[in-house]
């Protein structure tokens with residue numbers, strides 16, 4: 098249920114686009130291979146429960162999040178779907194994870210010692226190997242043997258093994274090849290030490306889309322599920338047609354003509370060179386639409402108009418070429434009248450990656466779901 102809201106700015110999340118993107122991935126990874134819908138950070142800002150529902154309907158069979166808190170919240174809506182926590186949970190919270198049938202990531206012997214002090218029931222774990230990301234994971238053979246030895250005296254069951262790729266979206270494949278090799282070595286080491294069949298997974302969106310034959314039993318599908326490409330290279334090379342799910346919409350709340358020489362907003366950083374029509378849009382840095390977006394543009398009636406003057410906490414101003422009525426639609430991210438302002442365009446202006454954009458539009462902006 099979308100909460101009632103009273104403001105003139107909202108994000109639209111197209112759940113059909115999510116389903117389309119998951120279906121693209123399922124074509125490459127048909128069952129029994131698994132597709133994890135990566136819905137951490139509130140599904141990259143799109144809304145975790147709604148995205149997870151759509152993804153599961155389209156064929157994803159598992160969920161992955163970063164935090165125990167995120168997993169617990171999803172468990173309430175998805176009592177039977179496997180949920181993997183990708184980050185390190187506190188060992189003192191292992192019983193909470195077990196009680197909710199969550200799968201957690203393990204890579205430290207000391208974590209096992211601490212967690213097993215209070216864990217009384219079975220807990221499913223995935224062992225994580227660090228093959229070159231250098232963020233989390235078992236790095237050496239000695240560390241692996243220590244973990245495997247310690248595991249024997251716990252109630253934990255290894256149900257999966259994975260690693261994470263650092264450069265799968267890039268042209269230079271030397272680092273990636275090294276990660277593939279190291280992961281193979283890790284799997285060999287485990288072969289003799291883990292009796293049950295475990296799920297092996299390696300790919301994020303870029304790895305999954307570019308190297309389908311090297312991804313083992315499952316993929317962790319994040320950015321691509323939201324219809325955004327991990328990089329231009331992945332888009333060009335794979336040609337997999339993804340549909341963006343996120344748009345950001347607003348309406349003009351005020352329109353006026355200012356005189357030549359008048360200035361706009363805090364600091365008076367913009368001066369009108371002639372008499373100009375100016376529209377006010379109710380979105381600002383308090384919503385995550387940060388001040389660095391001054392100089393970027395929005396779409397009105399299928400045409401781009403520049404953002405002029407400093408972006409305020411709740412509003413910004415655009416320069417129009419004619420009078421427009423109050424309540425005229427403003428497309429901040431999305432398509433209108435054959436023109437597009439994409440998430441990638443915003444990311445390029447901010448010199449960042451598309452991942453950051455829907456994440457940075459915070460919960461003050463209501464999400465509306467289109468299905």
Ligand SMILES: Cc1ncc(COP(=O)(O)O)c(C=O)c1O
Nearest residue numbers: 135183261301302317318319320
């Ligand atoms: C461990 C792990 N797996 C998978 C993903 C999904 O990556 P992507 O969004 O590039 O598909 C992430 C996201 O950062 C991650 O941290």
